[in-house]
Amino acid sequence: MTDTAVYAAGAVIWRLVEGKMRVLVVHRTAYADVSLPKGKVDPGETLAETAVREIREETGIRVRLGPAIGISRYHIAGKRQKIVHYWAAQATEDAIRASTFVPNKEIAALEWVTPKKARTHLSYPADIEILDSFLALVDDGVLETFPIVVLRHGKAEARDAWAGPDATRPLTPRGSRQAKALVGPLRAFGVRRIVSSDAVRCVQTVTPLAAALGREVHRTARISQDSWEEGLADVRTVVGKRVRSGKPAVLCSHGPLLGEIMSEIALATATVKGSYLGSSSDLEPAAFSVVHVSAPHPGSGIVAIETHATKA
CATH class of the missing domain: 3.40.50.1240 (Phosphoglycerate mutase-like)
Structure with missing residues (x-):
């Protein structure tokens, strides 16, 4: 990691509903946008720890990480680069039922959508690229x-x-x-x-x-x-x-x-x-x-x- 970049981590969270693929997108309150769950690295954390913690904080869902699916890079205020590492992560039905999520000042809503709808819902091209990398795993039959x-x-x-x-x-x-x-x-x-x-x-x-x-x-x-x-x-x-x-x-x-x-x-x-x-x-x-x-x-x-x- 470099001092000039901001590092973050997240995941494409997925589940099967009656055999059909659904992925989770978050509606963020402050930005009025739709994105994949992610967040910045806390001091002393590894990227994998960050991904799991941020997912729990944003969605209330406890997950374990599957394969890494990509890294997005883009510039934020002050011309600093933000680098976000993503994994695939299955949400079990037990984990979803155990979620205590309620709308808050950071996340207004959670939405389970088909991959096709996710491509139209997501606000940023970088998130769509990560979604496409995730779908490559689905197409290859190696998601689980x-x-x-x-x-x-x-x-x-x-x-x-x-x-x-x-x-x-x-x-x-x-x-x-x-x-x-x-x-x-x-x-x-x-x-x-x-x-x-x-x-x-x-x-x-x-x-x-x-x-x-x-x-x-x-x-x-x-x-x-x-x-x-x-x-x-x-x-x-x-x-x-x-x-x-x-x-x-x-x-x-x-x-x-x-x-x-x-x-x-x-x-x-x-x-x-x-x-x-x-x-x-x-x-x-x-x-x-x-x-x-x-x-x-x-x-x-x-x-x-x-x-x-x-x-x-």
């Missing part, structure tokens, strides 16, 4: 997805300075801050299942997330560095189970195993391998890649991959 998040553990104590077994190396103070900072971004993608190498540094990385979700950390030696160094790692079993489950999950492991984890996700989803596997697995401590997999057809290939880093 679930995420498998590949996470590298946070910053740990140096190996050559640690007297005990490598698996017992803990996070540094910075690593602990990174672990806490991961909670918001991972929740934005709806992570529910937490699978971790049994090494202390990995377990500590996902412990704050587990506490926030009220979930347990499923520890396994199959994706630990000790097992990998001994030739005993079993990444395929772990990845295969996650793909079959069709549930949002995070796999927390070590740098040397990340490439193999990504390769196994590609194999399990019948995805053609490419250079993207290397870039999405070359992660700094506490960074993660979100692999979006088709929910109805997980064997049809990876839908999208996006990579994020923590700000701690």
